[in-house]
Amino acid sequence: MFDWENLRCFIAVAQTGSLSAAARRLTVDHATVSRRISALEAELKLRVIDRLPRACRLTSAGRQILEFAEQMEEHAFAIERLALAEHMPMHGVVTLSVPPVLANNFFANHLHEFARLHPGIRLSMASQAQRVSLGRREADLAVRLIRPEEPQNVTRKLGEMTFGVYASHRYAHASTPADWAFIGYEAQFAEMPHQKWLQSIAQGRPIVCEVSDITTQQVAARTGVGVAGLPVFIGDSDPDLQRLPFDGESFSREIWLVVHADLRHSPPIRAVIDFVSIVTSRVFLQQ
16 A cells, blocks of 8 residues: 555645645655655556656656545545544634735734634634635635635625725825826736726826735825725724725625535634624625
C-alpha cells in the first residue's frame, strides 16, 4: 500500500503545476515535495510526473491516477469534517474567511464580543480576497461578496453593503461636481464591480490616483486628493469625510455566508454562524 502523504503531494503538484507551488500550498519545503513524488513513483513503479525546468507535467498514467486520487482526497476531507462536527460542544478552533474590507473594518471590531460569549471557541479570522475551498478545509466558513454556487455548501444571505461617494471636508471641489477627480483601483482590478461603478459615476472625469484596496482609498480621500466610492458603513462613520450627492446609479454588494453542509450542525460552527448573522444584521441592509 502506498503512503497517503506521497499521494497528497502528488495531488498538490498536479493541481498547482509545480513543486514550489505545491510546497507553498502544503507549507513544506520544495525538497520534501520532490522526495514524496519520487517515493510515490517508486511505490507505483510508474513515472507520474515529467519534471520540466519551470513546471511539472502529468504523464498519461499520472492523469489517470489523479482522477482517483482526487476522489480519495475528497473522502479524506469528508472524514476530517465528520470528526470536527463530533468535537466536544462549544470548544475548538473555527476558521472564518472574510474579504479584507469586512475583516478590517467590521468583523475585527466584534471579535471581543464573540470571545466573551464563547470563551471555549477560538475564532480564527482569515482576511482573504481570494476565494477559499471549504471542501479542502482551507476554512470552516466564509463570508463572500458574491453568491456562492458550490452545490455541497449551504449559503445564507447576510445583507447588502451599500456604497456612497465621499470626500474630505477640506476637498476644494466638493460643491462643484464637474471638477471632481476620483480615487480608483489599480489597472489589475479594472473588472471589479466597484471599479466599474466608480467609472460610471466619473463619466470621463479624471482618476487622480489608483490604489489597491478600499481602506487605502479611504485614507487617500481624507487627504483631500479626490473623491472615493466607499461602503456607507465606512464612509459615514469617518468624521474626516463627508458624503456627497451624485448623479448616477446606486451600488451595493451582496454579503453571503457559506459553510460546508457536513459542518453546519457542529456546535462551534453553529455558534459562529449565529454570531455572524446577528452582528451583520445590525449594520447591513437586508433585502
